[in-house]
Amino acid sequence: MSKKEKDFVKEITSREEDYSQWYVDVILKTEMVDYAPVKGCMVIRPYGYTLWENMQSRLDKRIKDTGHKNAYFPLFIPESLLQKEADHVEGFAPEVAWVTQGGSEKLTERLVVRPTSETIICSMYAKWIQSYRDLPVLINQWCNVVRWEKTTRPFLRTSEFLWQEGHTAHRTEEEAQEETLKMLEVYRDFVENDLAIPVIRGRKTEREKFAGALKTYTIEALMGDGRALQAGTSHNLGQHFAKVFDITFLDQDDQLKYVWQSSWGVSTRLIGAIIMVHGDDRGLRLPPVVAPVQVIVVPIMPKKTREQVLPKAREIMDRYRDKIRMEIDERDYSPGWKFNEWEMKGVPLRMEIGPKDLEKGHVVLVRRDTGEKIFVKEEDLGETLESLLAQIQDNMFQQALDFRNENTRYCDNYQEFKNIMEEKRGLIKTGWCGGDECEERIKDESKATIRCIPLGEEGKGEGHCICCGQEARETVYFSRAY
């Protein structure tokens, strides 16, 4: 980066210098979030929240298109409900927040502030499900959850976060498994196409799976610093919860049976992924599909031409407003200042309109992803804007995919494995014997965990285990993770 460029971004620490500080600088300076007075909690400010709303509406549509309906279950869960599923309690007990008092009176039974809603939802499903005719039950909820985390980072791990959790009940094991994979695919489609983040679908190992699940599937993404992030999970719960919550139905064959269940969720953590996958040293780069502002109009208006420029700029914006999220920046700052500000905020396209453009009957467009400057005739604008936004979306996905490919390595030497994890990081695809001991030892020695066993490759291990050298039962992806 030239010295001139450095001056423009002096407010943000470079990624190379300190990636964590870069992340914090970006989210604060772009006004996505601010720290709240409560430990581990953040305020999602309008710019960040609008992004979340755009993500929500795109994903919500997919969830509904696959037959699910939204509902809302309570924030508070009686302690006795949480206690029912042994693995589940064990997994979540260390990080639940308790309500012990209401007003001035101590509660007879403590309440859990939901860390996830399996237990309270299952307790209701037990009431609602009687017959095979009541199945499947396909419910989703958008809500907040609380997990008392020890180490917190805005979006990536906060004490309270926003998410969506789907909870389904099915007649057969096959149907539950089909649902689990169907929703994983919905997540892949959403994250890759709308957020422009390439993901790897796969299954979690026993050690990494959700507390109380039979099988956990995940989509994993690679961040700009070479660490992986679990971007979404989908769980086949089997009959674990059905049995402890007594969710039974009378099947067609007159037999009383337990339902088969799934649950799946993605959270505001995805915002962290967008920042870390696409961001650069100038700040955010937001994928057009979900960007709060897709096109920012910056009028260049010296006093003499102000009366000509401003109405024209407004007129152009109004013309495309229903289709494209456009805003005009009429504030009393210099154009250069605005350019830098909106680049930092990651707006995909900038439109400059000044006196010279009026004369020539065109406008200037500048792409955030490439910096390319494009002069467009006013009459071609509608078409150009839409096609450029689409191109930017595609290009951002491609850039992220290239980065991931460059940082995915194959390795069958343990020492080399450890060196890569120490220096370059990224993903390593290699063999694993399937043993818990090896998984643990690798984690201790390299801080890398098995991110997933790629979908469709289960049980297809080739070569030998990276750790113990025995025959590989699985081929898996390793990485240091958030």
Place this chain on the structure above:
RNA sequence: CGGGGCGUAGCGCAGUUUGGUAGCGCGCCUGCUUCGGGAGCAGGAGGUCGCAGGUUCAAAUCCUGUCGCUCCGACCA
């Protein structure tokens, strides 16, 4: 939950060693001039020095405690 760093104006910092009128840069407000990559001049506003105790004639400064942020490790969407 352990180890390190930091809390002084909206932001970034100096002042703390050696106690004695709370400062600088940016930003903010007003006016004028400006506007194609972070504009210029002039004037102005803004602080219980994270919080609570203590020592002292006197505390941003010394002592004790506490809270928060941040980084690095152990647990997790």
